[in-house]
Amino acid sequence: MSIDSARICCTGCGFETREVYRPIRVVYRLNSGKEVETGRKKGWCYECENYSDIENMDLESLQIELVEKERERRESRSRADQLSKAFLARIRNRSERRGLFYSIKRFDEEIEKLRGLLEIAASRTARPRCLNCWSDKTVPMTFDGSDNLTHNFRHDCGGKLKIIHDDSGPRFNFGVTTYVLNEEGRLLGERS
Numbered sequence: 407m408s409i410d411s412a413r414i415c416c417t418g419c420g421f422e423t424r425e426v427y428r429p430i431r432v433v434y435r436l437n438s439g440k441e442v443e444t445g446r447k448k449g450w451c452y453e454c455e456n457y458s459d460i461e462n463m464d465l466e467s468l469q470i471e472l473v474e475k476e477r478e479r480r481e482s483r484s485r486a487d488q489l490s491k492a493f494l495a496r497i498r499n500r501s502e503r504r505g506l507f508y509s510i511k512r513f514d515e516e517i518e519k520l521r522g523l524l525e526i527a528a529s530r531t532a533r534p535r536c537l538n539c540w541s542d543k544t545v546p547m548t549f550d551g552s553d554n555l556t557h558n559f560r561h562d563c564g565g566k567l568k569i570i571h572d573d574s575g576p577r578f579n580f581g582v583t584t585y586v587l588n589e590e591g592r593l594l595g596e597r598s
Contacts, residue, residue, distance in 0.1 A: 418565020
């Protein structure tokens with residue numbers, strides 16, 4: 407499958423690059439031998455001086471995500487309990503209950519993964535690393551959905567970065583790349 411690219415431009419200078427959506431998986435191998443799989447974030451790498459894929463190791467956003475998943479799991483459990491109270495309700499709502507039990511299992515897995523990531527993030531000394539040059543001189547960034555600008559990052563010139571989905575760029579086709587990292591984000595190996 408080919409994937410569209412988008413342009414990333416600075417509002418204050420002539421900086422421009424392409425956003426290429428590459429499928430990347432990050433696996434942390436803990437000292438205990440356990441592995442925790444996650445994705446990545448987008449950010450700015452000061453070493454590359456470019457928009458880049460970086461580790462998803464922001465302690466605050468991981469904590470917020472964990473709280474949200476736990477809330478969703480509680481709501482699913484509560485609904486499943488409601489549907490299981492009476493005999494006829496169990497029979498009548500069998501399909502919905504089955505779906506809720508599947509969702510609860512998925513939430514349990516996601517919560518376990520988030521707890522592992524939080525454990526790693528809390529014990530680290532390095533900031534999130536760039537998945538291109540492996541520097542920890544990075545800052546995470548997001549584009550606001552209303553104006554497509556970064557409000558949590560300023561370029562060196564003082565401008566904001568803007569993402570432009572104009573479908574004018576080339577289309578790319580990538581296989582999934584998996585980076586195996588230690589707890590500090592150092593590359594241990596790569597899987598294709």
